[in-house]
Amino acid sequence: DSYDIAVIVGSLRKDSINRKVANAIVNLAPESLSFRFVEVGSLPFYNPDLDGENAPEEWKSFRASLAPADGVLFVTPEYNRSVPAALKNALDVGSRPAGESSWSGKPAGIVSGSLGGIGGFGANHHLRQSLTFLDMPAMQQPEAYIGAFGGLFDDKDQMTNDGTRDFLKQFAAAFADWVKLHAK
Numbered sequence: 001d002s003y004d005i006a007v008i009v010g011s012l013r014k015d016s017i018n019r020k021v022a023n024a025i026v027n028l029a030p031e032s033l034s035f036r037f038v039e040v041g042s043l044p045f046y047n048p049d050l051d052g053e054n055a056p057e058e059w060k061s062f063r064a065s066l067a068p069a070d071g072v073l074f075v076t077p078e079y080n081r082s083v084p085a086a087l088k089n090a091l092d093v094g095s096r097p098a099g100e101s102s103w104s105g106k107p108a109g110i111v112s113g114s115l116g117g118i119g120g121f122g123a124n125h126h127l128r129q130s131l132t133f134l135d136m137p138a139m140q141q142p143e144a145y146i147g148a149f150g151g152l153f154d155d156k157d158q159m160t161n162d163g164t165r166d167f168l169k170q171f172a173a174a175f176a177d178w179v180k181l182h183a184k
Ligand code: FNR
Pocket: 011, 012, 013, 015, 016, 017, 018, 019, 077, 078, 079, 080, 081, 082, 113, 114, 115, 116, 117, 118, 119, 120
């Protein structure tokens, strides 16, 4: 019996480096966590007029796949110093209808990754701002800003940097402790 973790990748790109980072974390994590990728790319934009019993099927199935999760791992790029719109939309879709948020109380881990040197700091912290309101305890340490990640994987998607691998392993172990502490 392991904890069920929904993994949400903020990039929709087929060759997303953030998705490779997410896969690496899944492979390095302790056995106490089992991971499922929950996709955000086909969610229609949130519009309260469409919500309720006749809400789009994509919203319903997204909410249903979050419901059983014991925790959520976000791995995201930074777009214009914030989170990609697709990820923000997913937060909004999951937060409604009012009083029925799918996120409430679920422990979260945040990893941001970037081609640049700042490691997606802006995205990481904008996401933290939303998670505070959504009542998701977001692990504070270790922080994970994966900078200059362009050369991190070889053409077989294997990680080429031992330091980053060690760091992601530590991050995953700390996240497992965090989930154990906060899971309902
Ligand atoms: C970017 N990128 C970027 N990088 C960054 O460090 N800070 C930023 O604010 C932005 N802004 C931004 C906006 C948009 C619209 C795009 C498409 C890209 C570059 C980004 O780090 C790079 O594309 C990564 O490779 C995205 O991650 P994935 O898609 O490889 O996971």
